Amino acid sequence: MSSQLIKNNFRMDRLPHIWCPGCGHGIIMRSMAQAIQNLGLDKQKVCIVSGIGCSSRAPGYMDFNTLHTTHGRALAFATGVKLANPELKVIVVTGDGDCSAIGGNHLIHTARRNIDITTIVFNNNIYGMTGGQYSPTTPTNDFGTTAPFGNIDKAFDICKLVDGAGATYVARGTAYHVNQLTKIIEKAISNIGFSLVDAISICPTYYGRKNKKGTAVQMMNYLKDSAVDTKVAEKLPPEKLENKFFIGEFKNTTEPEYTEEYMKIIKKYQKER
Amino acid sequence: MKNRKVKLMQGNEACVEGALAAGMKFYAGYPITPSTEIAEICSQKLPLVGGKFIQMEDEIAGMAATIGGSLAGLKSMTATSGPGFSLKQENIGYAALAEVPCVIVDVQRAGPSTGLPTAPSQGDIMQAKWGTHGDHPVIALSPTSVKETFDLTVKCFNLSEKYRTPVMLMLDEIVGHMREKIEIPEADEIEIYDRKKPTQDEVDTYKAYRVNEGEIVPAMASFGEGFHFHVTGLMHDEFGFPSNDADTADKLLRRIMNKISDNVDDIVMFEEEFMEDAEMVVLAYGGTYRSARSAVKKARAMGLKVGLFKAITIWPFREKRVIEIAKDQKKILVPELNLGQYVLEVERIVAGKTEVHSLGKVNGEAITPDEILAKIREVL
Ligand SMILES: Cc1ncc(C[n+]2csc(CCOP(=O)(O)OP(=O)(O)O)c2C)c(N)n1
Ligand code: SF4
Numbered sequence: 001m002s003s004q005l006i007k008n009n010f011r012m013d014r015l016p017h018i019w020c021p022g023c024g025h026g027i028i029m030r031s032m033a034q035a036i037q038n039l040g041l042d043k044q045k046v047c048i049v050s051g052i053g054c055s056s057r058a059p060g061y062m063d064f065n066t067l068h069t070t071h072g073r074a075l076a077f078a079t080g081v082k083l084a085n086p087e088l089k090v091i092v093v094t095g096d097g098d099c100s101a102i103g104g105n106h107l108i109h110t111a112r113r114n115i116d117i118t119t120i121v122f123n124n125n126i127y128g129m130t131g132g133q134y135s136p137t138t139p140t141n142d143f144g145t146t147a148p149f150g151n152i153d154k155a156f157d158i159c160k161l162v163d164g165a166g167a168t169y170v171a172r173g174t175a176y177h178v179n180q181l182t183k184i185i186e187k188a189i190s191n192i193g194f195s196l197v198d199a200i201s202i203c204p205t206y207y208g209r210k211n212k213k214g215t216a217v218q219m220m221n222y223l224k225d226s227a228v229d230t231k232v233a234e235k236l237p238p239e240k241l242e243n244k245f246f247i248g249e250f251k252n253t254t255e256p257e258y259t260e261e262y263m264k265i266i267k268k269y270q271k272e273r
Numbered sequence: 274m275k276n277r278k279v280k281l282m283q284g285n286e287a288c289v290e291g292a293l294a295a296g297m298k299f300y301a302g303y304p305i306t307p308s309t310e311i312a313e314i315c316s317q318k319l320p321l322v323g324g325k326f327i328q329m330e331d332e333i334a335g336m337a338a339t340i341g342g343s344l345a346g347l348k349s350m351t352a353t354s355g356p357g358f359s360l361k362q363e364n365i366g367y368a369a370l371a372e373v374p375c376v377i378v379d380v381q382r383a384g385p386s387t388g389l390p391t392a393p394s395q396g397d398i399m400q401a402k403w404g405t406h407g408d409h410p411v412i413a414l415s416p417t418s419v420k421e422t423f424d425l426t427v428k429c430f431n432l433s434e435k436y437r438t439p440v441m442l443m444l445d446e447i448v449g450h451m452r453e454k455i456e457i458p459e460a461d462e463i464e465i466y467d468r469k470k471p472t473q474d475e476v477d478t479y480k481a482y483r484v485n486e487g488e489i490v491p492a493m494a495s496f497g498e499g500f501h502f503h504v505t506g507l508m509h510d511e512f513g514f515p516s517n518d519a520d521t522a523d524k525l526l527r528r529i530m531n532k533i534s535d536n537v538d539d540i541v542m543f544e545e546e547f548m549e550d551a552e553m554v555v556l557a558y559g560g561t562y563r564s565a566r567s568a569v570k571k572a573r574a575m576g577l578k579v580g581l582f583k584a585i586t587i588w589p590f591r592e593k594r595v596i597e598i599a600k601d602q603k604k605i606l607v608p609e610l611n612l613g614q615y616v617l618e619v620e621r622i623v624a625g626k627t628e629v630h631s632l633g634k635v636n637g638e639a640i641t642p643d644e645i646l647a648k649i650r651e652v653l
Pocket of ligand 2: 023205
């Protein structure tokens with residue numbers, strides 16, 4: 001069953017991937033492929049775009065139209081692709097650093113336009129590719145190779161950020177809760193508008209080691225124990241929510257989509273046909 | 274008799290007209306003086322021909338979206354000035370390595386930094402060549418009039434499609450904002466080059482970065498046409514997949530450099546006047562060429578033996594011809610709106626075979642014919 005998923009959606013000759021043993025990125029990549037397959041999308045019309053980072057290597061392994069761009073700019077490239085050919089289902093793979101530090105400006109503006117792009121953030125709370133520097137999602141007081149005395153920055157909640165900026169579908173999943181993650185990604189892709197899935201990953205090599213989080217298995221167990229579904233959370237007393245983070249769907253609305261609005265302008269004003 | 278439209282227009286407007294004539298269907302950019310009219314006119318005209326315009330959040334995004342638009346199959350352009358040109362550089366390098374055709378217009382203004390936003394300059398000439406990191410192929414053209422802006426914008430698109438590379442149109446505030454009467458050629462008079470695409474029966478065998486026998490560049494599929502290929506800014510093999518292999522990297526970089534250097538005769542355009550008996554040549558480009566031409570005419574009227582060389586293609590440089598000029602012992606004067614940039618390339622090529630002089634100006638004003646004439650008299 002699983003190998004059929006791999007055969008159908010991956011570039012077998014590009015595997016094995018470059019990720020470290022225990023890295024959470026592969027699980028999220030597989031979940032994406034599963035979601036695309038479950039939706040029965042036409043592979044030729046799926047375009048996966050990424051920036052730079054460990055996470056951004058995913059599209060190279062996936063057998064679709066794939067575009068690996070520059071650090072932080074995936075959403076801007078993706079905007080060009082989508083507007084030029086609105087028939088394409090455009091999915092962006094990005095890291096927490098890629099999308100919320102260097103690419104933060106593109107993130108909020110792509111959300112604001114509500115252009116039909118689905119963004120999957122492989123969020124490992126660290127800059128993995130460059131060796132463990134703190135990122136905008138590294139929790140305060142955690143350590144990174146550039147935060148040897150503890151991080152004094154406050155962390156972004158990427159879901160709240162894009163919710164505020166105008167995204168129409170916002171959800172969070174984790175590399176542990178894979179079935180839920182796949183469902184979320186399916187819904188994100190199905191939303192006509194800007195969707196973001198904050199997919200919590202693990203980086204045992206850098207974040208884990210720097211912060212004494214133990215083995216990959218222990219880090220996965222942490223995801224299992226610390227994630228609370230938003231629906232469940234509503235019914236829990238505050239003391240049960242201490243040191244927890246929320247997963248599930250935060251926003252699912254419908255608003256005018258950018259390329260559809262642009263096509264209306266063309267329809268109204270185009271002279272040469 | 275051709276029934277050509279005659280219009281009074283600005284250089285910036287002629288640039289958009291040329292782009293549309295060449296088949297531009299996508300524009301992404303961010304407003305900046307003195308290039309803003311290009312964005313405004315594109316936003317007005319593109320939807321009328323079924324094309325797309327988008328104002329991005331900054332120039333980095335403008336360049337990125339332009340590349341994305343081209344990969345999705347549309348002829349794409351972006352325009353900017355000084356500070357914006359700096360911001361575009363990383364992604365220009367991406368387009369060069371990933372071989373994505375697109376046109377970048379830089380309406381040069383006085384810098385560095387915010388500088389003199391409304392004043393003309395030719396201060397980005399070296400940036401056009403060296404602005405992005407690493408060795409990379411560069412084609413840059415610079416028009417001297419409104420009509421030439423139209424023609425060269427068409428040419429930029431054609432060269433970018435033919436050589437699969439970003440091509441820069443180096444306008445300056447003088448030409449960008451100047452109004453002149455131009456005759457717009459009819460569609461059938463304009464030569465258009467469209468990128469070569471793979472055929473549908475190559476779907477299973479397509480290698481996105483393999484150059485077929487007798488071709489200059491790999492055939493280029495668009496996303497969504499059934500060729501699910503990979504594009505990256507990493508060094509890559511013929512399939513487009515990342516590779517750390519030394520030979521693969523070396524071969525790729527040399528191939529994209531050579532596709533330009535092997536075709537200099539096709540790419541480089543220049544014009545000469547008053548050359549036969551000239552003892553000295555004024556080598557000029559862009560808006561400054563206009564002053565150079567009237568200075569040379571005045572000099573000739575005074576009996577001074579001065580020739581005129583108009584560099585239309587700025588990069589690659591017309592080395593062969595300039596070496597001949599140097600060998601003929603003609604002195605060379607390069608007037609330009611910077612403190613001596615293009616003259617460095619002339620000196621490098623001439624390598625001491627003749628005298629090379631520079632006339633630079635950076636106070637935000639154009640170089641006048643009299644200033645050039647005075648320099649001619651000083652040199653001769
Ligand atoms: C313009 C630019 N600046 C910096 C870098 C170096 N760099 C590469 S990946 C990266 C961080 C990646 O972190 P993240 O996006 O969180 O992805 P991860 O590797 O953790 O999956 C940085 C800083 C770069 N490639 N380009
Ligand atoms: S460095 Fe971290 S994010 Fe990168 S592959 Fe290794 S475990 Fe994964």
